[in-house]
Amino acid sequence: MRARSAGAPKFLNLSQIRFPIGAIASIGHRLSGVLLMVSLPLLALALDRSLRSEPEFAALRDLVSAPWRALLLVILVWAAAHHLFAGVRHLLADIGVGSRLAQARTSAWAVIVAAGIIALAAALRWLS
Amino acid sequence: MRVSIYRFNPETDTKPRMQDYDVAPEAGDKKLLDVLMRLKTMDDSLSFRRSCREGVCGSDAMNINGRNGLACLTSLQGMKEPVVLRPLPGFPVIRDLIVDMTQFFAHYHSIKPYLINNEALPERERVQSPAEREKLNGLYECILCACCSAFCPSFWWNPDKFIGPAGLLQAYRFISDSRDTATAERLAYLDDVYRLYRCRTIMNCTEVCPKGLSPSHAIERIRLALVRESS
Amino acid sequence: MRLFLGQRAWVLQRVTALVLLILLALGAATLLTGPSLSYGSWHALATSTHGAVLIVVFFAALCLHGWIGVRDIVLDYIHAPALRLPLLALVAVILFAIFIRVVLTMAAHFAGGG
CATH class of the missing domain: 3.10.20.30 (Beta-grasp domain)
Known part of the structure; x- marks a missing residue:
């Protein structure tokens, strides 16, 4: 017997779904995690370079002198900040701190805003 | 309009x-x-x-x-x-x-949504103290409308394997019931990367529950119960 | 499949997160309270016994934490076994290689740094 819904359409157009703030914080957590993972080889490389010699250490410090590298760094700063704050939010929720809806909404906003402010500060410092 | x-x-x-x-x-x-x-x-x-x-x-x-x-x-x-x-x-x-709610109800049935107690039947009833009964509040009211599961991204990606917020809230309803003796089996069934652990605590479920229940809270308690169980 | 454990992966994700948090806080405190970092002071710090150990622990936690995260993303979005398993294997190999690379870096500087 053919299932009634074989070949049936599904409504799952994400642009037509109104996501709560917690979902925005959550997808940001995932996205920032991917960005950090992608940059992990560079971090390992930077560790190696920083220990090799004085000039290579200095070169790393001057990484932000090129605007496109500075921009990438700003994005990574956002990713690190958002991932860290969202992670702390989850760790606390796991043990029942702030896991009620009203508090979870507030903390989701706080995570997004705080990470944004930190990224903005990095941008002002390195890009201006 | x-x-x-x-x-x-x-x-x-x-x-x-x-x-x-x-x-x-x-x-x-x-x-x-x-x-x-x-x-x-x-x-x-x-x-x-x-x-x-x-x-x-x-x-x-x-x-x-x-x-x-x-x-x-x-x-x-x-x-x-x-x-x-x-x-x-x-x-x-x-x-x-x-x-089509077939899959949704299959998940509901998979968590054995009924009391399991193989101890000898008492003469009158399995007595529950007011405090024990209190633990079922916020769990038993679920009407299985599927608003939560159908708003859960984890359920969208794995509707065949993740039990989803509605089924997990119901699972916790029986885990918390003082008259149920199958807690260990219920927890063992849930300890699975798909059935329970697809949940990423997005809390979309709690956002949309028309009865004001909190499936995300039930899931949080199941995970803690599993940690206690294995330590 | 042992690769896809339930609770153990969830706990490991939390434990590695805590390790990373503590080490990052330690690193931030060192940077903020000490004088501004020069090559000499950074080299001395990183090649001291506990500095080197903490850096290796940091990267171990980072790789494990990243493995669980990437694995979750693959489990969510990529369902074809022909794509999923090679992808997971590739990620595992890359993360392991990164960790080995860090260990080699630290070993080289630790031996010569003294």
Whole structure:
């Protein structure tokens, strides 16, 4: 017997779904995690370079002198900040701190805003 | 009032489409379901489920302006127009706003939604103290409307393997019941990367529950119970 | 499949997160309270016994934490076994290689740094 819904359409157009703030914080957590993972080889490389010699250490410090590298760094700063704050939010929720809806909404906003402010500060410092 | 509704007739349509209706609510129309009933008299091909019309049966769950809810509990007052109605996200559409709930109920049955107690039957009843009964509050009220599971991204990606917020809330309802003796088996069944641990605590479930329940809280308690169980 | 454990992966994700948090806080405190970092002071710090150990622990936690995260993303979005398993294997190999690379870096500087 053919299932009634074989070949049936599904409504799952994400642009037509109104996501709560917690979902925005959550997808940001995932996205920032991917960005950090992608940059992990560079971090390992930077560790190696920083220990090799004085000039290579200095070169790393001057990484932000090129605007496109500075921009990438700003994005990574956002990713690190958002991932860290969202992670702390989850760790606390796991043990029942702030896991009620009203508090979870507030903390989701706080995570997004705080990470944004930190990224903005990095941008002002390195890009201006 | 303008209402835009997702239409799909499996006998004639290959693809779903949106159809706009203009309807004037009358004095007695308070909830979205009242308007839907009025539309049904205008166009009897329009299909949706409804029964109790007061948030008890859980049949008229749908996606209302981008969020899941019950049409019978959604007040017309202050609704953004056009009101856009679509079937529950991620569920196979049978016709218009009617979705196939087979998989949803299969997950519900998988958590054994009944008391398990093989101890000798007491003479009268299995007594529960008021404090023990209190633990079931916020769990037993679930009407299985599927608003939560159909708003959960983890359920969208793995609807066949992740039990989903509704099933997990029900699972915790029996885990918390002092009269149930199968807690260890229930927890062992849930300790699975798909069944329980697809949950990423997005909390979309709790956001849309029309009964004000918190499946995310139940999941949090199940995970802690599993940690206690294994330590 | 042992690769797809339930609770153990969830706990490991939390434990590695805590390790990373503590080490990051330690690193931030060192940077903020000490004088501004020069090559000499950084080299001395990183090649001291506990500095080197903490850096290796940091990267171990980072790789494990990243593995669980990437694995969850693959489990969510990629369902075809022909795509999923090679992808997971590739990620595991890359993360392991990164960790080995860090260990080699630290070993080289630790031996010569003294």
